[in-house]
Amino acid sequence: MQPDPVVHALVPDYPARFAPALTDPARATPDNVAGPRGKAAVKRYNVYRNNVTVSLINALASIYPAVQRITGAEFFRAMARFHIRKTPPTSPLLFEYGRDFPAFIAAYEYAQAMPWLADVARIERAWLDAYHAADTEPLGNGALAEVPPERLADVVFSPHPAARTMRSPFAAATIFAANRREEPSGAIDASVAEDVLITRPDHDVAVRHLPPGGAIFLAALMEAQPLGIAAAAAIEQVPDFDIGAAIAAMTEAGAFATLYLKGAS
Amino acid sequence: MNANAHPAAAPTAEARRLPVHPVAGQAGTSFKHEHLAAILADGKPKGFFEVHAENYMGAGGPPHRALETIRRDNPVSLHGVCMSIGGPQPLEKTHLARFTRLVERYEPALVSEHLAWSTHETTFFNDLLPLPYTEASLTRVCDHIDEVQQAIGRAILLENPSTYVLFPESTMSETDFIRAIARRTGCGLLLDANNVFVSATNHGFSALDYLADFPLARVGEIHLAGHAEQEDDEGELLLIDSHDGPVADAVWKLYEIVIGRCGAVPTLIEWDSNIPEWAALKGEAAAAQAILDRYAGRRSSDESHAA
Structure with missing residues (x-):
């Protein structure tokens, strides 16, 4: 059968008519759908609206369980609904969704009493990225010991694919950890600033606190600055910064994949 | 029927790296x-397992470990949910490439997608949305399926949708x-x-009429x-x-009619939310397996495609 060339060339426009009202409750039911035998299609179309919105709220809830536990489900779902309408996903991979959600939370009128909530969300987003990151053997503890002492300042680390760092002016990591556990947590002083390292050395994602100066040090290393320069930056901020202990803890956590010597051929 | 166009033709023997687990006549679970x-604690046999392809499109981590573990000892069915085959716009090339890599990596016994769309322009709606049945939409859908099958080097199984609305512009059933x-x-x-x-x-149509008209x-x-x-x-x-939830009695009756007509076709119990204990899901699959076993060997219209 030869298709009519005119029809064949035409790009059907049904999604352009069907889609806009899916995430916009103010819009009417699309005019290109109907029920059978002259039945109305308002409730019928609303099934799709509901599927889209509820499934995307559920997607955000599964990415941000600690945020939901903190706010309660009703608050969370209202907040998520606003976000979905403003910023629907652009990728079919839902585990990539919600990257703008922490910034949305930071600006969300009803969340202003929880100024640390956006940073908790940032940790949860980094947690999921670490969970899906590529499988790479982390750098072993012995690797640095093989570097001649006079070359230590030239060591450059490449970060492990799962490694992420974050600095918060709040106790975001403590709040995150307390709300990913089943049991109730004690009182937390939210005003204590925390620096965080997120890694996945093997199966499990780990979220750790970094010591004072550790975030500056690690950020420099993850940007491929040589160890000498990273250490100098950390010591400038924290004069008694323990370089050896920091490197050992970060390596143990699985922050690095490999190391090489700057200038080495 | 063209051999290359055989439903869900599996990779050729020389291309295989993973063990082959037959899926013919089996029930499976999500x-x-x-x-x-x-x-893993359960004994064999467990039937086949179906996964949503998109859940395994991350670079690494626990999802791939879990699927590798399951794939080692069981047939796996790769079920795409988001290809948007039923939409008029071109398929997303990066998504098709990810799908192709999964087919190559896991060598699934079955590969399927939906007659639906889920992306319009740049927005992904995360639902299986309906389409009008016209000559123009048919051309687009066929182009998309050709593209997918070309990319993965084998035929897919296309799933019939469930719908809540109709399109007056449709010109065919x-x-x-x-x-x-x-x-x-x-x-x-x-x-x-x-x-x-x-x-x-x-x-308001008859499910039996639909099945009578369906290319079983x-x-x-x-x-x-x-x-x-x-x-x-x-x-x-x-x-x-x-x-x-569990499969409704009326759907079980419909299923038995289908199996009576087309033989012991691999059958999945799909359960994606309010997920029960493994034992309950396994029980549903066992009910399907009992029906499959009753009709085993009766398929005459087509040879087994799983070996």
């Missing part, structure tokens, strides 16, 4: 990670549309018996799932394809 420990797709692209079909029941109820010889897999009940604008029953 694979949920929370069941992994119970599945769903069964005519699906038959034309199978003819033009050589794809196989995934017959979702619950979707047939849901759409038949929602649009092309069916390489069957889906069974639970549905929920709501009301339409006129206060009459509107069924929702919810995948959140």
Whole structure:
């Protein structure tokens, strides 16, 4: 059968008519759908609206369980609904969704009493990225010991694919950890600033606190600055910064994949 | 029938790196990670496991470990949910490339996608949205299936949708549309018996008439799932394809009729929310297996495609 060339060339426009009202409750039911035998299609179309919105709220809830536990489900779902309408996903991979959600939370009128909530969300987003990151053997503890002492300042680390760092002016990591556990947590002083390292050395994602100066040090290393320069930056901020202990803890956590010597051929 | 166009033709023997687990005549279940420990503790046989392709499109981590573990000892069915084959816009090339890598990595016994769309322009709606059945949409859908099959080097099974609305612009029936797709692209079909029941109820047609008109010889897999009940604008029953409960009695009856006609086609119990204990899901699969076993060896319209 030869298709009519005119029809064949035409790009059907049904999604352009069907889609806009899916995430916009103010819009009417699309005019290109109907029920059978002259039945109305308002409730019928609303099934799709509901599927889209509820499934995307559920997607955000599964990415941000600690945020939901903190706010309660009703608050969370209202907040998520606003976000979905403003910023629907652009990728079919839902585990990539919600990257703008922490910034949305930071600006969300009803969340202003929880100024640390956006940073908790940032940790949860980094947690999921670490969970899906590529499988790479982390750098072993012995690797640095093989570097001649006079070359230590030239060591450059490449970060492990799962490694992420974050600095918060709040106790975001403590709040995150307390709300990913089943049991109730004690009182937390939210005003204590925390620096965080997120890694996945093997199966499990780990979220750790970094010591004072550790975030500056690690950020420099993850940007491929040589160890000498990273250490100098950390010591400038924290004069008694323990370089050896920091490197050992970060390596143990699985922050690095490999190391090489700057200038080495 | 063209050999290359055989439903869900598996990779050639020389290309295989993973063990081959036959899927013919078997019941299977949706694979949920929370069941992994119970599945591993369970004895054999367990049937096949179906996964949503998109959940395994991350670079690494626990999802791939879980799927590798399951794939080692069981047949796996790769079920794409987001390709947007039913939309008029071109397929997303990066998504198709990810899908292709999964097919190559896991060598699934079955590969399927939906007659639906989920992306418009740049927005992904995360739902299986309906399309009008016209010559223009048919051309687009066939082009998309050709592109997918070309990329993955094998035929897919295309699933019939459950729908809540109709498009007055449609010029052909769903069964005519699906038959034309199978003819033009050589794809196989995934017959979702619950979707047939849901759409038949929602649009007031006979599920048996639909099945009588459906190209059953092309069916390489069957889906069974639970549905929920709501009301339409006129206060009459509107069924929702919810995948959140046991298979309804009426759908079991429909299923037995299908198996009686097309033989012991691999059958999946689909359960995606309110997920029960492994034992409950396994029990549903055992009920399907009992029906399959009753009709084993009766398939005459098509040779087994799983070996």
